[in-house]
Amino acid sequence: MKHFxxxxxxxxxxxxxxxxxxxxxxxxxxxxxxxxxxxxxxFGLHFKLIAFLFSLVIVIMVYAVVVFxxxxxxDGEGMHIHGSGTLEFIWxxxxxxxxxxxxxxxxxxLITVTAAQPDEVAIEAVSRQWAWNFNYPDDGFSxxxxxxxxxxxxxxxxKAMDVLHAFWVPEFRVKADAVPGRTxxxxxxxxxxxxxxxxxxxLCGTRxxxxxxxxxxxxxxxxxxxxxxxxxxxxxxxxPEARGAALYISQGCKxxxxxxxxxxxxxxxxxxxxxxxxxxxxxxxxADDEYLYNSIVNPNSQVVAGxxxxxxxxxxxxxxxxxxxxxxxxxxxxxK
Amino acid sequence: xxxxxxxxxVRGLLGQVLGTLLGMGLxxxxxxxxxxxxxxxxxxxxxxxxxxxxxxxxxxxxxxTDWAKWAIGLETPIHHGAPAGQSEWxxxxxxxxxxxxxxxxxxxxxxxxxxxxxxxxxxxRVELLQPGMQYFxxxxxxxxxxxxxxxxxxxxxxxxxxxxxxxxxxxxxxxDMAFPRLNAFGFWINVxxxxxxxxxxFVGGWDTGWTAYPPNSLRTALGGPLFxxxxxxxxxxxxxxxxxLLVTVFTMRPASMTLFRMPIFVWxxxxxxxxxxxxxxxxxxxxxxxxxxxxxxxxxxxxxxNEAAIALNSPPGDPVLFQHLFWFYSHPAVYVFVxxxxxxxxxxLPVFAxxxxxxxxWIALSSIxxxxxxxxxxxxxxxxxxxxxxxxxxxxYATLIIAVPTGVxxxxxxxxxxxxxxxxxxxxxxxxxxxSVFLLGGLTGPPAATITTDLYxxxxxxxxxxxHQTFFGGFMFPFFAAMYYWFPKVTGRKYNEALGKLHxxxxxxxxxxxxxxxxxxxxxxxxxxxxxxxxxxxxxxxQVWITIAAFVIALSIFIGLYNFIVSAxxxxxxESNPWRSRSPEWQIPSPIPEHSFALPLAVVGEPxxxxxxxxxxxxxxxxxxxx
Numbered sequence: 001m002k003h004f005x006x007x008x009x010x011x012x013x014x015x016x017x018x019x020x021x022x023x024x025x026x027x028x029x030x031x032x033x034x035x036x037x038x039x040x041x042x043f044g045l046h047f048k049l050i051a052f053l054f055s056l057v058i059v060i061m062v063y064a065v066v067v068f069x070x071x072x073x074x075d076g077e078g079m080h081i082h083g084s085g086t087l088e089f090i091w092x093x094x095x096x097x098x099x100x101x102x103x104x105x106x107x108x109x110l111i112t113v114t115a116a117q118p119d120e121v122a123i124e125a126v127s128r129q130w131a132w133n134f135n136y137p138d139d140g141f142s143x144x145x146x147x148x149x150x151x152x153x154x155x156x157x158x159k160a161m162d163v164l165h166a167f168w169v170p171e172f173r174v175k176a177d178a179v180p181g182r183t184x185x186x187x188x189x190x191x192x193x194x195x196x197x198x199x200x201x202x203l204c205g206t207r208x209x210x211x212x213x214x215x216x217x218x219x220x221x222x223x224x225x226x227x228x229x230x231x232x233x234x235x236x237x238x239x240p241e242a243r244g245a246a247l248y249i250s251q252g253c254k255x256x257x258x259x260x261x262x263x264x265x266x267x268x269x270x271x272x273x274x275x276x277x278x279x280x281x282x283x284x285x286x287a288d289d290e291y292l293y294n295s296i297v298n299p300n301s302q303v304v305a306g307x308x309x310x311x312x313x314x315x316x317x318x319x320x321x322x323x324x325x326x327x328x329x330x331x332x333x334x335x336k
Numbered sequence: 337x338x339x340x341x342x343x344x345x346v347r348g349l350l351g352q353v354l355g356t357l358l359g360m361g362l363x364x365x366x367x368x369x370x371x372x373x374x375x376x377x378x379x380x381x382x383x384x385x386x387x388x389x390x391x392x393x394x395x396x397x398x399x400x401t402d403w404a405k406w407a408i409g410l411e412t413p414i415h416h417g418a419p420a421g422q423s424e425w426x427x428x429x430x431x432x433x434x435x436x437x438x439x440x441x442x443x444x445x446x447x448x449x450x451x452x453x454x455x456x457x458x459x460x461r462v463e464l465l466q467p468g469m470q471y472f473x474x475x476x477x478x479x480x481x482x483x484x485x486x487x488x489x490x491x492x493x494x495x496x497x498x499x500x501x502x503x504x505x506x507x508x509x510x511x512d513m514a515f516p517r518l519n520a521f522g523f524w525i526n527v528x529x530x531x532x533x534x535x536x537x538f539v540g541g542w543d544t545g546w547t548a549y550p551p552n553s554l555r556t557a558l559g560g561p562l563f564x565x566x567x568x569x570x571x572x573x574x575x576x577x578x579x580x581l582l583v584t585v586f587t588m589r590p591a592s593m594t595l596f597r598m599p600i601f602v603w604x605x606x607x608x609x610x611x612x613x614x615x616x617x618x619x620x621x622x623x624x625x626x627x628x629x630x631x632x633x634x635x636x637x638x639x640x641x642n643e644a645a646i647a648l649n650s651p652p653g654d655p656v657l658f659q660h661l662f663w664f665y666s667h668p669a670v671y672v673f674v675x676x677x678x679x680x681x682x683x684x685l686p687v688f689a690x691x692x693x694x695x696x697x698w699i700a701l702s703s704i705x706x707x708x709x710x711x712x713x714x715x716x717x718x719x720x721x722x723x724x725x726x727x728x729x730x731x732x733y734a735t736l737i738i739a740v741p742t743g744v745x746x747x748x749x750x751x752x753x754x755x756x757x758x759x760x761x762x763x764x765x766x767x768x769x770x771x772s773v774f775l776l777g778g779l780t781g782p783p784a785a786t787i788t789t790d791l792y793x794x795x796x797x798x799x800x801x802x803x804h805q806t807f808f809g810g811f812m813f814p815f816f817a818a819m820y821y822w823f824p825k826v827t828g829r830k831y832n833e834a835l836g837k838l839h840x841x842x843x844x845x846x847x848x849x850x851x852x853x854x855x856x857x858x859x860x861x862x863x864x865x866x867x868x869x870x871x872x873x874x875x876x877x878x879q880v881w882i883t884i885a886a887f888v889i890a891l892s893i894f895i896g897l898y899n900f901i902v903s904a905x906x907x908x909x910x911e912s913n914p915w916r917s918r919s920p921e922w923q924i925p926s927p928i929p930e931h932s933f934a935l936p937l938a939v940v941g942e943p944x945x946x947x948x949x950x951x952x953x954x955x956x957x958x959x960x961x962x963x
Contacts, residue, residue, distance in 0.1 A: 027856070043792075057746055058775070061753065064754050068754065069760070070690075077690040078690040078947050080946075087695075088748070096740045102736055105786070106786035161640070163552040164551070166720060171861075175720055180551060180639050180640045180655060181638075181639025197870065203543070205543055205552055209866035210868065
């Protein structure tokens with residue numbers, strides 16, 4: 001037992017040395033989320049255990065290598081010991097208790113970092129080869145940059161449009177895969193203002209290493225200002241002409257009216273607005289707002305020469321609100 | 337020249353080329369018959385070509401000949417020694433049924449494949465010296481890392497096969513493996529498989545890593561299907577090898593060798609073989625399903641169907657299903673790789689400590705415990721895949737529990753060292769190095785096991801560091817320990833001790849720098865499998881160190897191989913038992929004669945009773961006397 005004291009002293013000394021060494025290194029980027037605090041706490045616990053176990057095994061091994069080396073001229077054998085049931089029992093049971101304890105800590109911390117927050121805001125992160133897009137459903141716009149208000153719990157709904165991707169901002173610590181056909185959830189509450197980098201952490205093909213998106217955690221005021229700006233941009237996009245273009249497709253106008261001047265079932269919309277129209281009954285008129293409105297709600301009243309009557313549905317006046325009809329007219333004006 | 341053309345290997349390669357061409361012709365001919373345009377369809381041509389090429393190799397090399405003869409009722413007595421009129425060396429290049437020849441074949445082919453995989457690593461390590469792409473396109477880079485992964489895995493499986501095939505029959509006093517023809521088949525099927533994997537790099541490559549996750553693997557280039565097929569073929573070798581070893585150990589020991597009197601390496605080989613036999617099917621199945629989904633549009637793994645699949649009204653599938661099938665094998669595979677190496681550590685320590693193995697039964701049962709638990713942890717590779725906490729937590733506990741039998745091994749090794757009379761020739765240095773490196777792997781495991789911290793570490797360089805530590809500590813260092821230790825037994829000559837120590841003292845620090853660098857880069861936020869990295873992460877210096885270390889490791893391995901080759905040809909003749917081992921294989925001459933044991937073996941003592949005066953482990957007794 002003369003070895004017990006020196007080995008114990010060396011193990012304790014080495015443990016502190018290794019732990020201090022780990023502490024002194026710049027190991028991880030600075031944490032920037034509430035969940036990350038829990039993650040980092042558990043990392044700290046792991047690092048302490050690693051420092052101890054590393055020192056325990058390496059010190060005993062190196063000590064044995066030095067102390068129990070065969071001396072010159074010694075030709076004898078080592079101690080004839082087959083083992084020790086007590087020791088084996090101890091180094092089975094004690095590690096078992098430690099790992100079950102870590103399992104317990106792993107469980108409680110996992111529950112903490114995955115817990116839903118009552119006031120969380122949903123943002124949809126859509127991944128495809130090799131880009132990210134973020135939909136803000138509450139405010140009805142999407143963005144290629146991820147803006148987040150500091151202190152606001154966020155629920156990311158992760159979607160993948162083609163292959164597997166994974167959502168990882170190292171400063172937020174936690175990550176999750178985006179899987180085609182599923183919506184995976186990742187909860188993050190950013191707590192430090194700054195600019196970060198979202199990367200794809202699942203090999204996704206040619207440009208995997210470049211699949212990134214800028215992340216900006218900003219103050220709530222700055223966030224509101226950004227949202228207002230995005231909403232205004234969205235509204236600017238949301239003109240009568242743009243809505244009319246959507247109706248052209250959704251209401252089936254596209255089936256009979258071309259945009260490029262070609263003759264389909266009905267007259268083309270190219271150059272239609274303001275042009276004189278000749279009708280099957282011989283009358284003529286200029287296609288102004290009132291004329292187009294009438295053509296949509298009551299098409300048989302003025303059938304253009306060369307086109308059959310009774311083809312266009314007579315009920316668009318019921319299907320479409322006046323606003324929508326005016327949007328379509330606004331769109332027609334742009335087809336020149 | 338005539339000898340050359342008669343070599344099984346040459347005929348096998350010719351068979352593979354002809355088989356591949358036949359397969360391609362079959363596909364093209366079928367398309368012509370049905371009037372398809374264009375006639376050449378690369379993917380089915382290469383897949384059918386790859387299948388028939390493998391078959392062609394096995395026919396050409398002669399691995400199927402005996403079974404074909406059986407089918408038509410011909411006798412095929414086992415031929416011992418070189419074929420009539422040919423020299424001894426030709427045995428190693430043809431189908432030979434001796435486990436000692438097959439063990440050497442496995443090992444040599446394994447080292448060749450290891451060099452190919454290591455060469456790929458040095459290529460992409462050079463690319464990673466600085467940010468930006470300097471030498472490769474990102475596609476080429478992705479192919480390199482994918483090929484490095486699967487080629488190294490096949491190299492490790494070959495090395496494991498080499499150690500087990502050579503050593504286990506000797507250690508249990510058996511004349512050979514239970515099924516010598518199956519044994520030869522299990523080795524030779526690896527050759528066309530390795531060649532297919534290498535070919536895959538040159539027909540477009542693939543960018544899925546060795547994990548082949550769909551849907552990306554369904555879209556990747558033509559190298560993909562050849563990689564799946566090569567992977568599948570390697571799996572066949574594992575399955576038949578595992579089956580053969582289990583039958584051998586359980587039916588061919590002398591009656592006096594009870595389970596707890598087997599050499600400890602045999603226990604490790606049993607653990608490995610159980611995993612190989614029972615788990616490999618699932619990854620083989622997964623690879624086949626990928627091939628079928630690609631070629632026939634069956635939507636096993638993809639919910640976002642392409643137009644062809646929609647036209648066939650194929651039901652949508654689930655990419656996560658693949659991950660379950662894949663990891664059900666590929667996690668146990670880790671223990672397939674490391675259990676034999678840990679067995680080597682346990683086998684060699686008592687010899688160099690001149691002490692009994694501390695806690696023999698505990699070490700033996702810990703191998704079985706690890707093998708059993710190895711089946712229950714696969715989903716820890718999928719902690720970020722979207723599984724609920726209720727599914728993730730049991731896998732976390734099972735994973736952490738594996739630390740217990742692993743810890744038993746570590747502490748028992750320390751117990752074996754304690755109070756010994758230690759000497760440090762090259763094999764012992766590699767054993768001690770293995771313990772230190774496997775310790776790193778053991779310690780970097782738990783942070784990836786607790787899900788909370790894994791959410792950070794998953795798919796980062798931490799994981800790269802962790803599994804290189806387990807493979808180097810559990811395979812590479814013990815493999816070289818075994819190479820040096822049994823070199824005198826296999827070749828009958830001494831290796832050069834100074835070169836052996838140089839090999840070790842380059843490889844150990846080289847590996848420590850490499851893997852700690854990888855661990856650190858992972859903590860700094862570097863993702864794995866990226867061709868290019870953001871300099872803002874602050875990992876460039878680390879990458880430079882890792883690359884330098886990789887070249888040091890490569891240099892050390894070349895020194896080792898130089899030592900083996902030169903020593904085998906011209907070194908001093910070795911004694912039959914230079915290590916004063918008690919194990920059966922050291923009680924017979926070196927190199928071992930064709931019939932290893934002139935007389936049947938009887939176990940008369942404990943395997944590791946070093947330090948007990950007058951005791952021996954085995955004795956050779958005439959049949960009928962003793963036992």
